[in-house]
Amino acid sequence: MKIVKIDPDGFLEDDLKIPAEILRKGGIVAFPTETVYGLGANALDELAVKRIFLAKRRPPDNPLIVHVSSTDSIYRIAKPNRIAEKLIEEFFPGPLTLVMEKREVVPDVTTAGLKMVAVRMPDHRIALKLIELAGVPVSAPSANKSGKPSPTKAEHVIEDFSDEIDCVVDGGKTEIGLESTVVDTTVYPLEILRPGAVTKEMIEEFFDVREIRKAEIARSPGMKYRHYSPSADVLVLTGINVRGEMLELAERLRSSGKKPGLAAMQLGKIHDFPAYDLGKNLEEYAERLFDALRSLDRVCDVIIVEGVEEKGIGAAIMNRLSKAGRIYRV
Ligand code: AMP
Ligand code: MG
Numbered sequence: 001m002k003i004v005k006i007d008p009d010g011f012l013e014d015d016l017k018i019p020a021e022i023l024r025k026g027g028i029v030a031f032p033t034e035t036v037y038g039l040g041a042n043a044l045d046e047l048a049v050k051r052i053f054l055a056k057r058r059p060p061d062n063p064l065i066v067h068v069s070s071t072d073s074i075y076r077i078a079k080p081n082r083i084a085e086k087l088i089e090e091f092f093p094g095p096l097t098l099v100m101e102k103r104e105v106v107p108d109v110t111t112a113g114l115k116m117v118a119v120r121m122p123d124h125r126i127a128l129k130l131i132e133l134a135g136v137p138v139s140a141p142s143a144n145k146s147g148k149p150s151p152t153k154a155e156h157v158i159e160d161f162s163d164e165i166d167c168v169v170d171g172g173k174t175e176i177g178l179e180s181t182v183v184d185t186t187v188y189p190l191e192i193l194r195p196g197a198v199t200k201e202m203i204e205e206f207f208d209v210r211e212i213r214k215a216e217i218a219r220s221p222g223m224k225y226r227h228y229s230p231s232a233d234v235l236v237l238t239g240i241n242v243r244g245e246m247l248e249l250a251e252r253l254r255s256s257g258k259k260p261g262l263a264a265m266q267l268g269k270i271h272d273f274p275a276y277d278l279g280k281n282l283e284e285y286a287e288r289l290f291d292a293l294r295s296l297d298r299v300c301d302v303i304i305v306e307g308v309e310e311k312g313i314g315a316a317i318m319n320r321l322s323k324a325g326r327i328y329r330v
Helices: 013-024 046-056 071-077 082-091 125-134 154-160 200-204 214-219 242-255 282-299 314-324
Strands: 002-005 029-031 038-042 065-067 096-102 116-120 167-170 181-184 190-194 209-211 233-238 260-264 275-277 302-306 326-329
Touching (some): 002 013, 013 029, 013 038, 013 167, 029 125, 071 116, 154 282, 190 200, 200 209, 233 314, 242 260, 242 302, 275 282, 282 302
Parallel strands (some): 002 167, 065 116, 190 209, 260 302
Antiparallel strands (some): 029 038
16 A cells, blocks of 8 residues: 655645546545545446445445535536535535435446435545546545544554555544535435534524434435444443543443543543543544544543533534444433
């Protein structure tokens, strides 16, 4: 696997020539976006897309998001309706994926046989330039093995893959740290199939939208799978006095021979457990969450996480945590 290190603030087009060439020729290239690292392949090349499913061990009924670098290319692969057009105008490029009617050119493997295609334009200089140079739409699920926490650093990608992929573009840490919001624009009210940094509140400024409940997950095939999980058990505590409860639980687990670790916002040094600081606000929490799960997984067998209120990006955080482990209200 080739590793191409790139400074997101000061790179030249030439630096991305090789990864773009690999994409164009049917190879697999991991690259940073503002959400998480993606595992990219030419979305119109059936064989290349199949290689993504193989490398990730991704179930074939879980469709991929197609990434583009221009509005023109959206129209080449999808048929946006008036609502989708408005959302494109407001939120692209950004952490929002739109499910729209697909065009013929998009092969069935990419959409897992669905008549709809999910499209996003990442708000990241390296990702945009790479897609533009490749000259093709790029299907890119998160660059982790299926079921593992999503990658927010190139190191995470390298941890999960070796020779199964051709290249990693290392552009440093991702800014948002959680995967994009996925919205189905073919129904009304619109449906949030996966919460993310573009929140329900933000979309509601323009259209009626509802978040689909667990019972309806068949609409977003990816949502039914176990996700984001380290090998350690993940226990998420929410409610009042969570800190006290987290420490008490950790003590109890330790006395029963377990190796607990803690992930919380500004926990401080009032304990001697392995710990990961999730920052001082929900944005920092989101950015750090997957790295916290991966880091603590190396030294713990139970990870106790401080839950958050399901408002704004908090909804996306709790959505990921509910898939990584079990949530307890204390
Ligand atoms: P990932 O590739 O890991 O970021 O996951 C992509 C998410 O988008 C999954 O939850 C998929 O189920 C969802 N998705 C992708 N394409 C479609 C589609 N055509 N219709 C509905 N959901 C989709
Ligand atoms: Mg994923």
